[in-house]
Amino acid sequence: MDFKMNEKGFETTVEYGNLKISGDAEYGFRPFQLLVSSVAVCSGGVLRKVLERMRLPYENIDVQAKVTRDEKEANRVSDIHLHFVIKGNELPHEKVEKALVVTRKNCSMVQSVKDSINITESFEIHA
Template identity: 25%
Template sequence: MNVSIRWAGEACFKGTSGAGNEVTMDGPPDHGGKDQGPRPMEMLLLGLGGCASFDVTSILQKARQDITGCVAEIEAERADAVPAVFTRIHIHFVISGNDLKEKQVRRAVELSAEKYCSASIMFSKAGVEVSHDFEIRSSSD
């Protein structure tokens, strides 16, 4: 896997994936940025959420669960000192569907957290307290 990051001036950077997809990262105005994209540390959380959501939805689809939506809401805390690393991350999944089985959803979240989500496991191994929970909503909600 290869990516490149190009400085675009001030506090703005353009990231390009190996597949050629581009994302803009920018700093806050008080650090010379213009809020043109997420902060680099937010990108880490976005990647974590994408990785975990991919796993959960894939596992549920393979279990023949009729999912219609998946939202990962992530809250994170950072150290007060430099480097301001993440110290705690919580992922709350909101899974929507028809006649979803709680046991299947719980198992999908657990498998993602403990076995499949490389990002979540990497954060855990780096000493970050990573927790997960979920709620199930009917598609009619």
């Protein structure tokens, strides 16, 4: 990936289109937003595949991310809590817990940051 500086930040072009990145949310995605999005969406996508492989029927998965940043350390992301809201009938709580363990082990973004960012998960099931 190549990033070109502009007057308000940086931008790059990827397969889907142009991505603008800036420390100012008026001019692009903020870097921490992209980091958190990568972890959340990777986890959600892996969870989707794991549930399908386990033959657990679901209708939808929403991921809520709560971020904690440490102002004393350059405002770094210190914690990300992912809360999965899973819509589906007859989803056994124990099997979804197991699916999340497998998800954590197989999400490349979680594995990339696990030694520097504390990542926790929770979930709820809605019929």
